[in-house]
Amino acid sequence: MGIPRFAVSSFATWLAFATTCAQVPATAQDVEPLDEVVVSGEYPGPGLWKITRADDASGHVMWIVGEPPPLPKRMKWKSKDIEAVAISAQEILLDSAVRMDTDEKIGFFTGLTLLPAIFEARRNPDDARLADVLPAPLYARWLVQKKLYLGRESGVESWRPLFAADKLLKAAHKDLKLREGGVVSEVIGKLAEKHKIKVTTPVKKYTIKRGEVRTKLKEFSRESLPDVECLGTAVALTEALADRETQAARAHAWSIGDHEALARFPPLPSPYLPCAMAVLSSQVAREVIPADIREQVHALWLDAAEKSLATNPTTFAIVPFVKLTRAGG
Numbered sequence: 001m002g003i004p005r006f007a008v009s010s011f012a013t014w015l016a017f018a019t020t021c022a023q024v025p026a027t028a029q030d031v032e033p034l035d036e037v038v039v040s041g042e043y044p045g046p047g048l049w050k051i052t053r054a055d056d057a058s059g060h061v062m063w064i065v066g067e068p069p070p071l072p073k074r075m076k077w078k079s080k081d082i083e084a085v086a087i088s089a090q091e092i093l094l095d096s097a098v099r100m101d102t103d104e105k106i107g108f109f110t111g112l113t114l115l116p117a118i119f120e121a122r123r124n125p126d127d128a129r130l131a132d133v134l135p136a137p138l139y140a141r142w143l144v145q146k147k148l149y150l151g152r153e154s155g156v157e158s159w160r161p162l163f164a165a166d167k168l169l170k171a172a173h174k175d176l177k178l179r180e181g182g183v184v185s186e187v188i189g190k191l192a193e194k195h196k197i198k199v200t201t202p203v204k205k206y207t208i209k210r211g212e213v214r215t216k217l218k219e220f221s222r223e224s225l226p227d228v229e230c231l232g233t234a235v236a237l238t239e240a241l242a243d244r245e246t247q248a249a250r251a252h253a254w255s256i257g258d259h260e261a262l263a264r265f266p267p268l269p270s271p272y273l274p275c276a277m278a279v280l281s282s283q284v285a286r287e288v289i290p291a292d293i294r295e296q297v298h299a300l301w302l303d304a305a306e307k308s309l310a311t312n313p314t315t316f317a318i319v320p321f322v323k324l325t326r327a328g329g
């Protein structure tokens with residue numbers, strides 16, 4: 001819905017995130033341009049997990065494919081086997097999500113009047129700067145990554161670590177020519193549309209009253225958040241992604257379904273959980289979202305998966321790879 005819709009959803013997106021060696025700062029001479037690694041060719045596609053129930057005489061099956069870690073944008077995969085499985089499915093099950101809406105539509109001009117409050121919400125309370133809120137070793141690492149991906153931009157220095165992390169990650173992905181998410185769902189989504197296959201996204205919905213949006217934004221802007229770990233993990237991730245050789249090898253292992261090779265790589269730092277928990281600790285979030293939201297969203301997907309497995313001869317599910325391979329995933 002244009003600017004106002006984006007503006008309100010930007011704040012809501014951070015509230016919904018939970019459904020998911022210090023270095024010396026380098027001088028301009030120390031920071032060398034990164035070599036570009038081009039992954040070319042066509043790869044057979046990722047491996048699949050097969051889920052069945054031992055007591056199911058009907059032989060219903062669920063195939064799960066993992067949305068990969070960040071991959072080179074130019075990398076393409078094609079798997080006739082995976083496409084055949086997806087086409088044979090009666091349902092495509094996506095990862096669970098959280099959605100937050102206002103109880104009434106926000107018009108264009110109302111949305112414009114909210115913009116100042118939204119911009120204020122991303123700034124540190126009491127005009128603090130990142131140098132004031134980050135430990136010195138982390139701030140030194142931040143400066144290196146900021147120089148690499150954000151250049152001389154100074155405005156971000158007044159932002160909360162939470163929002164600085166988001167800006168850094170987006171810039172790093174763009175500069176490193178990586179894409180995060182959508183690699184599998186894009187391909188499968190087109191097949192589902194073409195063959196008219198049901199697509200299900202389990203969603204937890206929460207509502208903010210339209211008249212309370214401005215007040216909530218102001219309350220949020222005054223709160224201090226425990227979001228230092230959020231930025232620290234984002235910095236660790238951009239540092240790891242800069243290792244082009246390792247990331248290219250990781251991408252290749254995913255593209256050929258070599259899960260054993262994938263398990264040997266050090267796990268990529270994931271900022272999404274600490275960033276989400278930082279937001280969920282705010283009073284604003286506690287008033288809107290239940291404390292056990294992670295458990296609820298996890299249970300929501302499992303319930304949907306059980307229903308699909310019981311109902312459909314074949315279900316094709318897409319879940320972030322990190323969720324499938326982490327402990328307890």
